[in-house]
Amino acid sequence: MSGQVxxxxxxxxxxLLVGVGGQxxxxxxxxxxxTAIANGLQVKLSEIHGMAQRGGSVSTIVRLGKRVNSMVCxxxxxxxxxxxxxxxxxxxxxxxxxxxxxxVNDEAIKSQPVLxxxxxxxxxxxxxxxxxxxxxxxxxxxxxxxxxxKCANVVLLGALAAGMSxxxxxxxxxxxxxxxxxxxxxxxxxxxxxxxxVPHGQR
Amino acid sequence: xxxxxxxxxxxxxxxxxxxxxxxxxxxTPSTETLENFAKKDGVYAEWCPNxxxxxxVGVGASAAGARVLATMKxxxxxxxxxxxxxVAYTGVNGGLVVLxxxxxxxxxxxxxxDTRFYALAAHIPLLEPSDSAEAxxxxxxxxxxxxxxxxxxxxxSTVRVSHAKSPVEVGxxxxxxxxxxxxxxxxxxWVMMPAFAKPRRLSLNEREAAISAWVDTCPFNRIEPGxxxxxxxxxxxxxxxxxxxxxxxxxxxxxLSWPLPQGLLRTFADSVDAVxxxxxxxxxxxxxxKAAGIPVASFPHPLPAAxxxxxxxxxxxxxxxxxxxxxxxxxxxxxxxxxxxxxxxRTVFKELARxxxxxxxxxxxxxxxxxxxxxxxxxxxxxxxxxxMAHGFELAWKGKKHRPVVGIIGDSTFAHSxxxxxxxxxxxxxxxxICVLDNRTTAMTxxxxxxFNGITLQNxxxxxxxxxxxxxxxxxxxxxxxxxxxxxxxxAAIKHATQNTDDVSVIVFRSPCVLLKGSFTPxxxxxxxxxxxxxxxxxxxxxxxxxxxxxxxxxxxDPDMCVGCGQCAQYCAFDAIEQLPxxxx
Numbered sequence: 001m002s003g004q005v006x007x008x009x010x011x012x013x014x015x016l017l018v019g020v021g022g023q024x025x026x027x028x029x030x031x032x033x034x035t036a037i038a039n040g041l042q043v044k045l046s047e048i049h050g051m052a053q054r055g056g057s058v059s060t061i062v063r064l065g066k067r068v069n070s071m072v073c074x075x076x077x078x079x080x081x082x083x084x085x086x087x088x089x090x091x092x093x094x095x096x097x098x099x100x101x102x103x104v105n106d107e108a109i110k111s112q113p114v115l116x117x118x119x120x121x122x123x124x125x126x127x128x129x130x131x132x133x134x135x136x137x138x139x140x141x142x143x144x145x146x147x148x149x150k151c152a153n154v155v156l157l158g159a160l161a162a163g164m165s166x167x168x169x170x171x172x173x174x175x176x177x178x179x180x181x182x183x184x185x186x187x188x189x190x191x192x193x194x195x196x197x198v199p200h201g202q203r
Numbered sequence: 204x205x206x207x208x209x210x211x212x213x214x215x216x217x218x219x220x221x222x223x224x225x226x227x228x229x230x231t232p233s234t235e236t237l238e239n240f241a242k243k244d245g246v247y248a249e250w251c252p253n254x255x256x257x258x259x260v261g262v263g264a265s266a267a268g269a270r271v272l273a274t275m276k277x278x279x280x281x282x283x284x285x286x287x288x289x290v291a292y293t294g295v296n297g298g299l300v301v302l303x304x305x306x307x308x309x310x311x312x313x314x315x316x317d318t319r320f321y322a323l324a325a326h327i328p329l330l331e332p333s334d335s336a337e338a339x340x341x342x343x344x345x346x347x348x349x350x351x352x353x354x355x356x357x358x359x360s361t362v363r364v365s366h367a368k369s370p371v372e373v374g375x376x377x378x379x380x381x382x383x384x385x386x387x388x389x390x391x392x393w394v395m396m397p398a399f400a401k402p403r404r405l406s407l408n409e410r411e412a413a414i415s416a417w418v419d420t421c422p423f424n425r426i427e428p429g430x431x432x433x434x435x436x437x438x439x440x441x442x443x444x445x446x447x448x449x450x451x452x453x454x455x456x457x458x459l460s461w462p463l464p465q466g467l468l469r470t471f472a473d474s475v476d477a478v479x480x481x482x483x484x485x486x487x488x489x490x491x492x493k494a495a496g497i498p499v500a501s502f503p504h505p506l507p508a509a510x511x512x513x514x515x516x517x518x519x520x521x522x523x524x525x526x527x528x529x530x531x532x533x534x535x536x537x538x539x540x541x542x543x544x545x546x547x548x549r550t551v552f553k554e555l556a557r558x559x560x561x562x563x564x565x566x567x568x569x570x571x572x573x574x575x576x577x578x579x580x581x582x583x584x585x586x587x588x589x590x591x592m593a594h595g596f597e598l599a600w601k602g603k604k605h606r607p608v609v610g611i612i613g614d615s616t617f618a619h620s621x622x623x624x625x626x627x628x629x630x631x632x633x634x635x636x637i638c639v640l641d642n643r644t645t646a647m648t649x650x651x652x653x654x655f656n657g658i659t660l661q662n663x664x665x666x667x668x669x670x671x672x673x674x675x676x677x678x679x680x681x682x683x684x685x686x687x688x689x690x691x692x693x694x695a696a697i698k699h700a701t702q703n704t705d706d707v708s709v710i711v712f713r714s715p716c717v718l719l720k721g722s723f724t725p726x727x728x729x730x731x732x733x734x735x736x737x738x739x740x741x742x743x744x745x746x747x748x749x750x751x752x753x754x755x756x757x758x759x760x761d762p763d764m765c766v767g768c769g770q771c772a773q774y775c776a777f778d779a780i781e782q783l784p785x786x787x788x
Contacts, residue, residue, distance in 0.1 A: 005526045007514035009450035020538065033206060037370060043206065044334070045368040048310050054571060055747055056540035069447040071334075071367040071440070074515035076526030091535050094528040111538035115750035116576045116742050119536035132529070 012065030016073045018092045019084025024153030029060040034174045036064035046071040086125040101163045106136040142193040147186035154187045158194020207371045209364040212335040214239035216342030221379030223269040226257040229648035230276030231311035232365040233304035237274045241660045253619040254279035258286045265299040268381045277305040291326040292403045294353035298346030302358045307484035308511035317485040318359045322461035329357040329461045333442045335369045352414045363440040419466040423458025434475030448514035472497045483512045544748040545768035547687045547714035552579035560609045565589035567613040568647045576745045587620030593635035607701035609636045615645035615653040629677045636700040636708045642716040687712040690773040726767025727785035731758045734779040741771040
């Protein structure tokens with residue numbers, strides 16, 4: 001990111017995870033933060049609780065580096081935007097920095113105004129995201145193959161891991177510590193399928 | 204090294220300081236603090252009905268020699284303000300530390316008030332951490348400082364401190380022993396009647412002078428020298444943003460925000476060409492820096508006066524170049540939070556709308572009933588106001604033809620302050636209809652216990668209060684209990700209560716929150732059959748599992764989201780919504 005204008009003099013890496021309440025963004029953010037700490041970095045993780053949890057838009061920010069000041073993500077400042085849903089990816093697109101990595105779960109979830117016929121889903125969301133340079137991850141499909149649609153968040157974490165420099169074993173160690181013991185094998189399979197979903201040399 | 208949120212760090216700091224007792228009322232972003240404290244060894248913790256009670260319990264324990272942590276959100280400080288203003292006079296015996304968690308940006312609150320003004324007004328010293336490590340260190344120190352200066356202490360966090368995690372070094376606990384034999388009666392300190400309060404006011408001035416003399420050496424305020432051109436005074440999360448956006452500037456980082464370090468402020472002002480103040484959703488710091496006689500420079504571009512700050516906002520204020528960003532699309536549907544599938548509150552809002560009621564609302568999950576398609580609320584102000592405001596509406600329109608007025612309040616909120624409002628209606632012979640949505644928990648903040656479900660913070664034996672019995676005990680005769688999942692019964696109860704215009708009526712809608720562990724078992728999902736006429740009535744109840752087909756207008760039920768509550772089927776006049784076989788799942 002050298003040469004680019006930044007408002008973060010700490011030069012930390014900013015990962016913005018967005019989605020819909022209940023999709024597991026917080027677990028994914030937690031694994032990312034602990035992986036960074038295990039690799040000797042400082043970390044700040046910021047999340048919003050409360051009203052936002054009842055099926056509304058949610059976002060979690062993880063910033064990691066040798067030194068980390070802020071715990072928020074500004075417009076044009078996310079090095080990685082990991083979206084668990086296509087509409088939320090579009091909603092947060094202005095946070096992505098120029099040249100940042102855009103990873104999106106290839107799934108659209110209708111919001112309450114859409115369900116009740118008061119609003120419409122955005123037209124051509126996938127095509128627009130691809131035009132922004134998105135890598136679309138079939139996370140639910142890969143999660144079902146791994147054993148449960150519930151581990152779609154770990155598939156997406158795998159896609160993020162493919163674009164970051166931490167050793168994959170380091171991620172897997174944190175996943176093992178975080179998920180229920182009975183689901184470890186399933187989650188590791190899900191993670192690896194997420195890693196494999198990102199074409200080599202994507203970043 | 205542990206990755207802790209600010210709230211977890213405050214709980215850890217209190218525990219390390221030997222805090223014996225924790226009290227509070229849940230409220231975002233403060234809630235997890237007391238929950239974490241309660242899980243630690245050697246402590247007692249309880250949820251109280253409201254913040255005033257919590258602080259008073261804490262003051263009693265402090266007078267008896269215990270170290271006490273009291274936790275609440277910023278608006279809870281309003282409720283607790285009565286004892287707090289006077290405890291500044293009495294001072295403490297055991298250290299008394301009050302966490303006030305502010306919510307700039309109003310992620311989950313009705314206003315963005317700044318607790319630091321309470322510190323100033325009540326003469327209560329206030330520490331303001333900017334990350335989890337400081338949250339632990341400041342809280343731990345606050346207990347010792349509280350005892351040293353004989354003053355209660357505030358810890359003020361904001362959502363970006365309380366709910367941000369960062370690595371923290373944790374330590375061991377130093378036990379604080381409480382000895383009943385050490386208690387000495389001291390009415391001059393503790394009985395705040397005028398004869399004793401007048402000299403105690405002078406004592407407060409002396410204690411304030413003592414801490415004011417100390418603050419210039421307080422290790423929690425510090426100058427970070429940088430360029431001479433720009434000096435910035437800041438605190439809390441905003442300090443982190445300033446460090447990011449203005450690495451070249453000199454910074455006076457304030458950790459103790461009341462009383463401010465007058466000497467350090469002057470030293471700082473003398474060391475730089477211009478003093479700027481960066482403050483979030485408030486002018487507390489700039490007002491008080493000016494009051495210290497220090498000219499405050501204007502930003503080239505004004506800082507936002509409301510909402511959260513960020514490094515970008517500060518960079519813009521100083522006229523710096525900021526990163527380019529893609530334009531946000533304008534064609535996106537909103538994604539507001541909604542009542543959950545199966546939520547027992549839903550039918551009540553639908554029926555109140557059908558009966559064309561004016562609804563005075565309250566604070567909790569059910570505030571979401573204000574959003575479309577239910578759009579079922581006329582007012583929301585503060586905890587308990589639903590009941591008192593319904594009475595106010597009725598008084599204003601007394602003797603005039605008007606639509607039914609209904610106050611709607613949750614079980615925990617009713618215990619918090621709704622009951623005293625109902626006492627007012629009973630006492631003054633008011634005529635409003637009050638609906639208590641008793642979902643057996645304090646749902647919005649994450650399912651805390653309250654007096655009406657008899658579940659306590661540390662799972663100690665309790666009593667389970669009965670709302671209808673309490674309401675009858677104050678002389679209100681028209682009280683019914685209704686299962687809100689029964690639409691016909693809900694409709695009939697609302698009709699009866701709103702037609703009773705001679706007296707107050709109370710309906711207790713009792714059904715557990717579907718997210719409450721052990722209280723609700725999802726049933727086989729419902730589906731829409733070929734008889735659907737696309738009338739749209741079922742969709743109008745606003746269940747996230749229900750949608751309209753964009754082409755045909757017919758209803759569709761998402762079988763993965765449907766919990767089988769059957770509310771929608773009761774609204775279908777064409778028997779077009781049926782349950783799949785399979786029973787509980």
